[in-house]
Amino acid sequence: xxxxxxxxxxxxxxxxxxxDFYVLFVLTALITIAAxxxxxxxxxxxxxxxxxxxxxxxxxxxxxxxxxxxxxQIPAERExxxxxxxxxxxxxxxxxxxxxxxxxxxATGMALLVFYVFFAIITGSREQYWPWLTYLQAIWLxxxxxxxxxxxxxxxxxxxxxxxSTTTICxxxxxxxxxxxxxxxxxxxxxxxxxxxxxxxxxFLIPHLEWFDIRDRVVYDWGLLNWxxxxxxxxxxxxxxxxxxxxxxxxxxxKSLNT
Amino acid sequence: MKASPYLVLALVxxxxxxxxxxxxxxxSTWSDRAKSNNVFSMxxxxxxxxxxxxxxxxxxxxxxxxxxxxxFDLREEGQKEIVAESHGHTDSPEDEIKEDFLGKxxxxxxxxxxxxxxxxxxxLESGNEREILPWLRLAADMDPQKIETYTVGSFFxxxxxxxxxxxxxxxxxxxxxxxxxxxxxxxxxxxYDENDHDTGRARDVWQLALHKWAKxxxxxxxxxxAFEEITVHLAQxxxxxxxxxxxxxxxxxxxxxxxxxxxxxxxxxEIKKTMAAQTNAPAAVPH
Numbered sequence: 119x120x121x122x123x124x125x126x127x128x129x130x131x132x133x134x135x136x137x138d139f140y141v142l143f144v145l146t147a148l149i150t151i152a153a154x155x156x157x158x159x160x161x162x163x164x165x166x167x168x169x170x171x172x173x174x175x176x177x178x179x180x181x182x183x184x185x186x187x188x189x190x191q192i193p194a195e196r197e198x199x200x201x202x203x204x205x206x207x208x209x210x211x212x213x214x215x216x217x218x219x220x221x222x223x224x225a226t227g228m229a230l231l232v233f234y235v236f237f238a239i240i241t242g243s244r245e246q247y248w249p250w251l252t253y254l255q256a257i258w259l260x261x262x263x264x265x266x267x268x269x270x271x272x273x274x275x276x277x278x279x280x281x282x283s284t285t286t287i288c289x290x291x292x293x294x295x296x297x298x299x300x301x302x303x304x305x306x307x308x309x310x311x312x313x314x315x316x317x318x319x320x321x322f323l324i325p326h327l328e329w330f331d332i333r334d335r336v337v338y339d340w341g342l343l344n345w346x347x348x349x350x351x352x353x354x355x356x357x358x359x360x361x362x363x364x365x366x367x368x369x370x371x372x373k374s375l376n377t
Numbered sequence: 378m379k380a381s382p383y384l385v386l387a388l389v390x391x392x393x394x395x396x397x398x399x400x401x402x403x404x405s406t407w408s409d410r411a412k413s414n415n416v417f418s419m420x421x422x423x424x425x426x427x428x429x430x431x432x433x434x435x436x437x438x439x440x441x442x443x444x445x446x447x448x449f450d451l452r453e454e455g456q457k458e459i460v461a462e463s464h465g466h467t468d469s470p471e472d473e474i475k476e477d478f479l480g481k482x483x484x485x486x487x488x489x490x491x492x493x494x495x496x497x498x499x500x501l502e503s504g505n506e507r508e509i510l511p512w513l514r515l516a517a518d519m520d521p522q523k524i525e526t527y528t529v530g531s532f533f534x535x536x537x538x539x540x541x542x543x544x545x546x547x548x549x550x551x552x553x554x555x556x557x558x559x560x561x562x563x564x565x566x567x568x569y570d571e572n573d574h575d576t577g578r579a580r581d582v583w584q585l586a587l588h589k590w591a592k593x594x595x596x597x598x599x600x601x602x603a604f605e606e607i608t609v610h611l612a613q614x615x616x617x618x619x620x621x622x623x624x625x626x627x628x629x630x631x632x633x634x635x636x637x638x639x640x641x642x643x644x645x646x647e648i649k650k651t652m653a654a655q656t657n658a659p660a661a662v663p664h
Contacts, residue, residue, distance in 0.1 A: 158511045159534065159543045166439060166508040259493075300490055301449035303483050326486055329493045334443035340495060347492040 121209050125217020126224055133187060133225035142179040143232060149175060150240055165244045166337055172240060173333040176233045177260070181292060183229050184264045188222045188271035189284035192370075201375055211371050215272065219363060222268045227261050249336075255343050256336050262355040263330035267292055269362035270325075276369040292327065300328045325358040421519075429520030433457070436512035436529070443495040446478040458500070459509065460525055463532035463564075464606070506537040517550070527551030528564040541572040559596065562586035563607050576614055583611050601634035612644075621652045 133139060150172040158164050195201035205214065234257045242248045267288070274284040298305075299321075306317035329351055332343065421428065437457045438445040479496060482488035501508060513530040516523060527548055534544035545568055551561045563586045570579035586607050590596050596603060612627030628645045632638040 156511070158514050159540065159547070161507050161510065161538070161540070161543075163504075164507050164511055167511040298449075300487075301447065303487060304449045307483075321486070326490060329490050332493055334495050335493070338439075338442040338495065340442070344492065347489075350489070351493070 121213045122217040122220055125209070125214065126221035129187070129191065129218060129221025130225045130228070132221075133183075133229070138186060139183055139229050142182060143229075143236075146172065146175040146179055146233065147236060150236075154240060154244065163245070165241060168244065169237075169241050169337045170333075172237050173337060176230075176237060177331070177333065179233065180226060180230050180260060180264060181267065181289065184222065184226045184267050185271050185285050185288045185292070186281075187225060188218075188268045189275050189288065190281040191218045191222065191272070192275045193279060193281050193284075196375055205375070212367050215363060215366050215370060219268060219272055219359075222272070223261075223265050226264050226268065230257055230261055230264070249339070249341075251342055252336055255348055256332050259330040259332055259348065259351060262352050263327050265359045266325050266327060266355050266362065269359040269366070273362045273366040273369070276366050276373065295324055295327045296331060297328075299324055299326055325355070330355070425519040426523070429516045429523050429526070432512045432516040432519060433523065433526060436509040436516065439509045439512060440501050440506070442499055442501060444498050450478045459529050459533075462500075463529045502537075504538060506533045509533060517547075521551075521554035524551065524555055524558050524560050527555075528560050531564050531568065535568050535572050541568055544568055544572075557589055557593065559586040559589040559593065559603060559607070562589060563603065563610070566607070566610060570610065570614055576618055580611065580614055583607050583614070587611075605631050605634050609641075616644075616648060621648050624648055 150168060153171050154168045192201075195204065201214075205211065209217075234253055238248060238250075238253055270291070271284060271288045274288050275281065278284045278287070302317050302321035302324075306314050306321060309317055334340070335343065434457070437459050440459050440462075477498070479491070482491060510530065510533070513526050516526045517530070520526070527550070531544040531548045534540040534547065545565070548561055548565045548568065552558065552565070555561060562582050566579045566583040566586060569575045569582060573579075587604070590600075590604055590607065608627045608631040612624045612631060615621075615624035615627060625645050625648055628641050628648075632641045632645075635641055
């Protein structure tokens with residue numbers, strides 16, 4: 119376990135040494151503050167549009183951080199050949215993958231925490247209302263969803279050698295699932311065979327990441343979710359994360375490390 | 378002889394400046410877009426109208442606190458509820474059934490997914506209606522010719538948020554952008570009548586609205602509801618002011634286009650009864 123933590127620690131250090139997070143955070147902060155300063159009909163209590171914009175930026179930024187950070191982990195180690203001394207030590211390939219996953223997940227979680235603290239400060243200062251438990255549910259579900267995304271990106275980085283292509287494909291796949299995934303059953307109903315079966319198969323196979331998007335509940339103040347549903351969704355995310363990590367290991371265990 | 382780079386730069390700048398002074402007066406006449414004082418109009422041209430419709434829809438989404446059909450959900454494309462509400466429409470049980478676009482869950486994924494979605498049809502209330510205003514402001518900036526934006530915005534500001542002055546300013550802005558709009562004038566009349574209780578101004582504005590309506594052939598053909606609304610408002614105003622013949626005149630005008638003329642006839646009869654009672658009253662007083 120110490121080996122996994124040590125590997126994870128390196129990934130976390132990499133995140134705060136790189137500029138990605140800072141750039142995205144500053145951009146999110148600037149856009150949110152600029153949106154919040156706009157005066158609509160002299161009513162200072164209008165706040166939901168600020169929450170909406172800020173949450174959207176947090177989601178986009180978190181996805182970018184998660185996918186970009188993960189997609190370059192293994193290719194970068196292979197490119198710089200640091201993977202050879204690493205695996206020459208008593209580090210198995212499974213530990214290597216787990217360490218990379220854990221590092222990316224924790225690093226993304228830390229970034230997410232900073233984003234949500236900013237969100238809470240900005241919106242709370244405007245509406246004088248801090249629904250901490252709702253925020254906790256939102257951050258937890260988003261983090262659970264990011265575990266699936268990170269595992270998927272790690273799996274993609276085994277297949278594709280270039281981080282840019284992994285990033286692009288993963289981003290399109292995740293965005294597609296978030297936007298269309300939940301509606302594929304409705305779309306399938308209006309298709310002829312064999313398209314209907316294909317759509318249904320995809321619908322039942324893909325991880326339904328849209329469940330974890332409770333932005334609307336936060337923006338429109340719909341209150342807390344049932345905690346049991348949060349636990350179930352977490353287990354669902356854990357299952358898909360495990361599946362993608364297993365696929366990553368299966369692909370990586372016999373893969374040649376020479377570039 | 379070798380020319381100094383600073384001299385070359387100065388020469389190029391001078392040529393640019395000279396050309397600019399020559400071309401600028403002509404260039405301003407090439408396109409209407411450059412004349413626009415709206416930054417969105419300059420940036421997007423007519424494409425901004427698409428954004429305006431999207432922002433107007435966002436206002437309706439906010440009005441429903443996120444309970445809104447996506448492009449995948451089958452629902453009849455009808456009038457937006459913020460527009461219906463501004464015309465005094467309230468949801469009946471049949472409307473509520475129509476609004477249930479989700480239907481029964483289709484499978485376990487759909488069923489479980491609904492625990493995380495907003496599945497309850499509600500409307501904003503208790504002053505929270507203010508949350509739709511940013512989207513209406515943006516819609517108006519994107520498409521100043523979209524009249525509904527002004528009338529809906531004004532309705533919510535004056536009836537739910539107690540902001541008649543902001544509502545009036547918004548309507549005036551709409552009127553500047555759409556001088557022939559009888560809809561905006563009608564809403565302005567309601568503001569003067571219901572919020573300011575200035576019957577004289579309301580009467581003038583509604584009469585002007587009727588004049589604009591009559592001058593618009595499309596409106597005369599397709600928008601009889603607007604005529605009915607304005608004439609009924611005028612009739613109610615005259616009835617309130619005690620001008621009985623005028624009130625009857627406007628109710629009778631409204632009857633010509635009303636889907637239910639009998640309801641208006643009842644009001645005319647009530648006024649006639651009141652008039653008769655007033656005429657007989659002095660005779661009944663004993664000397």
